[in-house]
Amino acid sequence: MTEELKAKVLVVDDEEQFLKAFSKRLEMRGMKIETAMSGEEALDKVQGKDFDAIILDLVMPGIGGMETLKRLKEENPDLQIIILTGHGTIEKGVEAIKAGAMDFVEKPADINKILEKIGEAKHKRVLLFEKRAEEHIQEIVKTRSW
Amino acid sequence: MCDESTIVRLQFIGKILSLFTHQLNNHLAIIKDSLGFLTDLTELRGVGGEDATEILETVKALEGEINKATLLSKRLNSFGHRMDSEISTFDLNEVIEEMLTLVSKATVQKRLAFLREFGELPPINGNPSLFQFVLFCLLDRYIKALPPNGRLKVKTLTSEDVIRVLLEPMNELSSGPLPFCPDHIIGLGLKLLSCRISTEEPTGKTEIVLMK
Numbered sequence: 001m002t003e004e005l006k007a008k009v010l011v012v013d014d015e016e017q018f019l020k021a022f023s024k025r026l027e028m029r030g031m032k033i034e035t036a037m038s039g040e041e042a043l044d045k046v047q048g049k050d051f052d053a054i055i056l057d058l059v060m061p062g063i064g065g066m067e068t069l070k071r072l073k074e075e076n077p078d079l080q081i082i083i084l085t086g087h088g089t090i091e092k093g094v095e096a097i098k099a100g101a102m103d104f105v106e107k108p109a110d111i112n113k114i115l116e117k118i119g120e121a122k123h124k125r126v127l128l129f130e131k132r133a134e135e136h137i138q139e140i141v142k143t144r145s146w
Numbered sequence: 147m148c149d150e151s152t153i154v155r156l157q158f159i160g161k162i163l164s165l166f167t168h169q170l171n172n173h174l175a176i177i178k179d180s181l182g183f184l185t186d187l188t189e190l191r192g193v194g195g196e197d198a199t200e201i202l203e204t205v206k207a208l209e210g211e212i213n214k215a216t217l218l219s220k221r222l223n224s225f226g227h228r229m230d231s232e233i234s235t236f237d238l239n240e241v242i243e244e245m246l247t248l249v250s251k252a253t254v255q256k257r258l259a260f261l262r263e264f265g266e267l268p269p270i271n272g273n274p275s276l277f278q279f280v281l282f283c284l285l286d287r288y289i290k291a292l293p294p295n296g297r298l299k300v301k302t303l304t305s306e307d308v309i310r311v312l313l314e315p316m317n318e319l320s321s322g323p324l325p326f327c328p329d330h331i332i333g334l335g336l337k338l339l340s341c342r343i344s345t346e347e348p349t350g351k352t353e354i355v356l357m358k
Contacts, residue, residue, distance in 0.1 A: 016170055018175055019178040022179045025182055032194065059168065086166075086172045087168045087171075088223065089223075089227045089229075106171070108174045108175035108179070
């Protein structure tokens with residue numbers, strides 16, 4: 001029996017069949033999954049919601065994965081975005097990491113590798129949350145004279 | 147410099163291949179995850195019995211085939227992308243491995259094998275797709291000239307200023323003197339890599355020497 005990973009994940013891919021099978025597999029491992037079939041839909045879905053990880057395809061109709069990645073990071077720099085694509089080149093990987101992606105995985109990928117990346121993303125989110133909380137406390141301490 | 151029409155033709159082939167393999171990878175991903183889902187349904191939901199065992203065995207065999215297809219597709223994808231730009235920094239061992247994998251089907255009928263002996267190499271700058279083109283021409287000649295069950299050792303090594311690629315037939319070549327690449331192909335392929343190429347006549351051993 002696979003160990004459950006509690007995480008909230010947004011999967012963005014224009015291939016409906018892939019989205020369906022892949023999401024179900026993640027759900028069976030304890031994750032809460034939302035899906036989007038385009039970059040535009042992904043940008044809508046992140047409004048007011050908190051995801052531990054976003055799994056994003058690169059080549060999609062509309063604004064495309066790279067532009068979606070940039071806009072998501074502008075929206076919220078703390079988002080942990082894992083690129084999952086069939087368009088795997090070192091150059092694309094470097095470009096995605098430079099644009100703020102957490103990691104770059106080639107399709108078809110092993111589910112355990114994806115789970116590992118989601119686990120890392122969640123851990124990074126927790127660390128960032130703690131860091132922000134600490135900064136906030138420091139700010140309060142600075143502004144109060146006790 | 148290489149003539150522009152050759153570069154444009156290579157880029158055209160590269161673009162087509164990378165688009166094709168991208169599509170193929172997406173289909174393989176769907177099949178792989180659909181099979182994974184079947185496994186999950188059987189294993190994670192605890193379906194038992196002989197049918198479940200048979201399903202799992204079949205799924206496992208199919209996954210093995212998908213992994214093989216994926217490896218070929220990924221190699222073909224990298225091969226295509228190497229034609230994206232005229233000059234790039236690349237890992238010679240990786241470029242050779244890619245070509246060996248892609249021509250492997252041509253070795254099946256005669257049961258030929260490539261024995262790899264790759265040394266640690268520094269990255270080099272040049273045109274990897276033209277190098278692959280030359281390597282392909284050489285490998286194609288060896289595949290034709292080697293006897294059934296023949297072996298070709300492919301060795302890379304580095305010394306002070308140069309990197310050497312050695313293609314060494316481990317058997318006597320069946321078709322007499324090695325039918326070698328025409329000079330214009332060698333000249334074309336090696337122009338951008340500033341390297342020299344030579345073949346030892348009786349043994350058919352080829353050495354490609356590249357400047358670091």
